[in-house]
Amino acid sequence: MKPFNKKLNYTTNFHYYRWNAENPEKSREKFISTLKKVLEERIPEDLHLKIQSLHYKVDDRIFVQLIGNTKDDLIFVSNILNEITGKTYDTQNVPKNKPLHGILTSIGKIGFGVFVDVGIENPVKEVLIPLHRLRLQLVNDKKLSLKEIIEFYGFMDFLPVEIEVVKIENEKGGKMRFEGKFSDEFLEQLEEWINSGLDFIFTTGISRQMIKRTIAKRGHSMDIVQIDRLGPLETVVICKEGTNAPGIISHIGPFLPDCKFSTMRTKKLQKFWNHKQ
Structure with a gap:
């Protein structure tokens, strides 16, 4: 196996934050570890490269350094990771x-x-x-x-x-x-969600894994279609037909003090999208 001899650096446009974190330093360290795992999951296994460094800058944006054998592979993977965290300009x-x-x-x-x-x-x-x-x-x-x-x-x-x-x-x-x-792609995603007629819960400030765990512990797994990651600490919870999003939040919210919630109740929005020109 050849030693890594190429590097690529970029800064994400993601700012670290946590709502009501009791131990900010421990929370920051845990987040860096979690983010690295999230990013590594997106790196194709057949590419010979890895994340060499992941740390906070002064403004709390996150610096990433990739190392590998070819510039093309590094650029390819950095583009994948940028889909998750964005980059700076x-x-x-x-x-x-x-x-x-x-x-x-x-x-x-x-x-x-x-x-x-x-x-x-x-x-x-x-x-x-x-x-x-x-x-x-x-x-x-x-x-x-x-x-x-x-x-x-x-x-x-x-x-x-x-x-x-x-x-x-x-x-x-x-x-x-x-x-x-x-963007057109973002509007297409909204339209797909709205046409489903389901309730959606957006969460910020906490990992997808913690959201899933809490929903399961509170007995609401059967009320949920799926839970998708939108960002490192942001998810969308898609409720099943007939499930009331505010009701789910009232049940799980007290157990997630580091999380903030909002809802998109699509039936209220269908009248606007059904008549778009």
Whole structure:
């Protein structure tokens, strides 16, 4: 076996966070260990490479170093891992009209749109999806308030999404402003969920394994279709027909103090998607 002689470094656009963590340092160490396992699961077994380093940067974004024998293999695997965590971009090199992994931020704190962190640095910038574009993409251009749209879709901080940057403007003082929209693939995923007519529970701040374990212990495994990982600490729990998402949350929530929940009750949304042009 040849020794590894190639390296590839990248920084994820994922910020470490935990809600109400009692022991932050232990929690941070555990998360790094868990994230490494999650990423290693996605590395094809026939490729001769591995994750050499995984650690926090000053801003709590996570640095990853891959080592292997060929540059092509390293790039291939880094692209797979970027689907999970995203990567960072300099303000001068943010791609337009290209799907980017993002995380919702500051949800409900402003009334004119939602912000998405897609890893823009030097300086740090977030992408605004303005209210008029949210209405056009999500509620068939109905004049709903931002609060109503957020509640319909269960949007909350740290929820992973996929967007495209559609406008980059230079403001006074040399500052830059970024506007975006949800990508076609993200909208297709929403449409698939909505057409199912099921209730969905989004969770942030805790691993998929812990969610599964708690649901099983509380006797709700039969009420769930599946539990999918959206990000390192984010999942979507798909409820069975007739299962009430708020009821599930009320049963498992007290046992998951480090977790935050939101719901998407798709029957309320079908009227918007069934009439989309």
